[in-house]
Structure formats: structure tokens, C-alpha cells
Amino acid sequence: MSIRFLSVSSANFTLHPQLAADTIPIGDLPLCRVLLMNNRHFPWLILVPMREGLRELFDLSDADYPAVMEEVRDTAKKFAGLTNAHKMNIAALGNIVPQLHIHIIARHTHDAAWPNPVWNTSVKPEFYASNALSHMLKKVKECLALR
């Protein structure tokens, strides 16, 4: 009951249409919606704090900031384990999509862009195959214990 009380109502929260177009929603943490980037080249989650009107990490309230960052930490650690990542890339950029969102990307030395960051590369995004997508969504949902 206390967990329920602490969690954010998503009733007034609207995901930016560009994020909605590029990703698949997996579920919600207490503060952040968890999305999977639909790009089979990189295991790539995006966390979106379910508050309206945020652009910068420092726009989060004094109470929300450490709680969101703890969700980032926990998600990154578990996703690194799930994907057997060599390195995690964690970033809040938002130059194009203004709604605050945090990238959590599992990198491998054999991936298509290594060792470069995943942005501005010549690697064209490719959707997951249907079975691979279902499998990934299920694994992440279990791993992060998402609602």
C-alpha cells in the first residue's frame, strides 16, 4: 500500500509522440515509464519520468531527482546483467525530443557501433523480429519487476 501511495499516477502523463513512435512500452516503475527502443542492434531502454513539463534532469523536484536516479541505477544494473553487457551507456540528451528521457543502453564489443556511441552512426535502426521482440519485452518486464 505504501508503494502504491508513493508511485506516480500516469493519468495526467502523456508520452511525447516521437518516443511513442520509436519505442514499445514495457511497464512502469514507481516514477518512470520504461520503454524499449525498437532497434535490434542495441538492447536499449528509455526511462521517462511520469511528470509533465520536464526538460532537464535538474527540472526534477528535490524529492523526485534522487528517486529517479535510483531507478536509473537499479535498471542499468539489472539490464547489464540481463544482457551480459560489456559497458552501459547512460545519457539524458533531449536535443530533438524535449520531454525528459534517459537512455540506458547495453553495449557489447561485437555490436554494430562499438566503441562509438550509438548516435550519429551509419548503423540504420532495424526493428526486432516479432519473436525476438516478445522475448525481450518479457525478459525485461520480469527482470525489472515492472507493473
Next chain:
Amino acid sequence: MSIRFLSVSSANFTLHPQLAADTIPIGDLPLCRVLLMNNRHFPWLILVPMREGLRELFDLSDADYPAVMEEVRDTAKKFAGLTNAHKMNIAALGNIVPQLHIHIIARHTHDAAWPNPVWNTSVKPEFYASNALSHMLKKVKECLALR
């Protein structure tokens, strides 16, 4: 005295040689060394937690993680104000330099890579001119009240 006790001794801390080569040290926060990337195209700080052997954000201890993230938040907010940034880009990547470091980059709509991230671009890094460098170092040191 309590501040001194809480802050990290840098005696056993060694900056990775690649970070040392690309940046100029500005000063220390209680947990992080603050570096300026010597690239006049982007006002660009790097925070390096002064602990040995860290690669991932989640390698920070339960006590250090929120404290480092608070230093990131405070630095980003103040640096955004100092540089009149349109957007801050905050990232922990580390694919090439394994020592944990956090990029805090002030972006402007007129900068050389906008709206792309600063990595993997065709924009060649250029050093600051001597006067501009001294001015930037002084302003950041004052703005962040660095030791």
C-alpha cells in the same frame, strides 16, 4: 571540518591518461574532480568520481551514488546558467576510457553539432585560445565554488 572529513582524499586517485590529455583540471567537488574538455566548440565539463576502479555508475557505493548524482545535478544546473545553454547533455558512456566519468555538455542551437550529440560528428575538436581558456576556467571555478 565536517566538510573536509566528508570529502575524498585525492591522494590515491589517478586520472586516466586519456582524460588528462583531453582536458584541463578546474578543481574538485567533495567527490568529483571537475575537468574542462579542451574543445572550444562546446562548453563541456567532465566529472570524475575520485575513487579507484569504477567503470559503471552502479559501481559507486550506496552512499557515493546519490552524492555523485547530486554533484552532477548541481553542476549541470549552474553550468547551464553560466553558459546560457539551450539544453544540457549529460552522459556516462566510457566505451573507450574505462574510468567512470560523466559528461556535462552545454548545448546551443547555434553550436557546431546541433541538434546531434557531440560524439561521432564531423566537427573536429579545436583548443580554446589562451585568453578564452583562462576566462572559462575562472568562470567555472567561481560558479561551482571549486577547491
